[in-house]
Amino acid sequence: MRFRNLLLSAATCAAISLSASADLTGKVTFSGKAPEPKQIDMSGVKECADKHPDPVFEQTLVVGEKGELANVVVSIKAEDSPDLKGEPSKDPAVLDQKGCMYEPHVLAMCVGQPLVVKNDDEFLHNVHSLAQENPNFNFGQPNKDDGKTVDQAPKTKEYIRIKCDVHPWMSAYIAVFENPYFAVTGEDGTYAIKGLPDGDYTVQFWHEKLASTPVEAKVTIKDGKGELNHEFKAEGAMAPDTSDVKLASMTKTSEKSCCEMSKKVEKVATATPAAKPADAQVKAAN
C-alpha cells in the first residue's frame, strides 16, 4: 500500500515515467475480414484535393494486415478506481487540421488539460464539437494557425465527436478522462498505460465504430506488469449508421456496458467468449 500511495502522489495526466511503476500493455485486433476503407472524395474542393496526390481513405476503421486495430481508446474506468486521481498535464492535447483531415483522428486527454486546435492549412476550417456532457466549441480558423487554445475545454468524461463545417468528411474524436490512465492504440494495435499501481482494474475499450459504448474487461496488475489484449469480431460488429445525429447520440459513455467481460490477467491467460455477437471478445495474454 505504501508503494501505491507513492505512485498516487506522483501521478499526473502527463506521460508517467516512474521507473517503479507498472505498465498495462496489450494489443487490440479485429478478427475476420475488415471492410474496404472508403476513399474520401475531395475533388469538389480543389484546395483540399491539391494536398493529396495519393488517395485518402476514411479513418473510421483502420485495420492492419494482421488485424491490428488503430484508434481504440483504452482507459481505466475511474468509477471502479476512485483512488486513481491525477493532476492534468500542463502540456496541451493538440488536434491539428492538415490536408483537410484531422490529426490525430482520435485524441485522448485529461479533464483540466489544455486543448489546442491547430490549422496546418492556409485556408478555412471550422472546428465544431458535438459534446453532450461538455461545453461545446465551434470556431473558424481561416488561415494557418500554430494553435488556438480552446476556451471551452472539456470538463467531464466523454467521447466527443468533432467535425468541420466546411469539409463534411472531416471527423475526429476527443476522448476525455478524469484520471491519467489512458492510451490510444497505434497502427500496430498496441497500447501502453503506464504508472498503474498493482491492483484490480476495469479497463474500457472504446472504438467509434465497434464500441461506441465501451466494452469492459477486468485486469489485475501484479508485480508491476499486466497485459490485456482485446479482439473485436467482424461479424455483427459494424454499426450501419454513421450519420451525425446517430454518432452524436452514441458518444456519451454509458455506465451500463452492454457486454461486460471480465478476465484477470496474471501469469495464466484464458479467453472468454463474448456474450453478444456485436461485442468484442476479450482475450488475455500473459
Ligand SMILES: [Cu+2]
Ligand atoms: Cu475543414
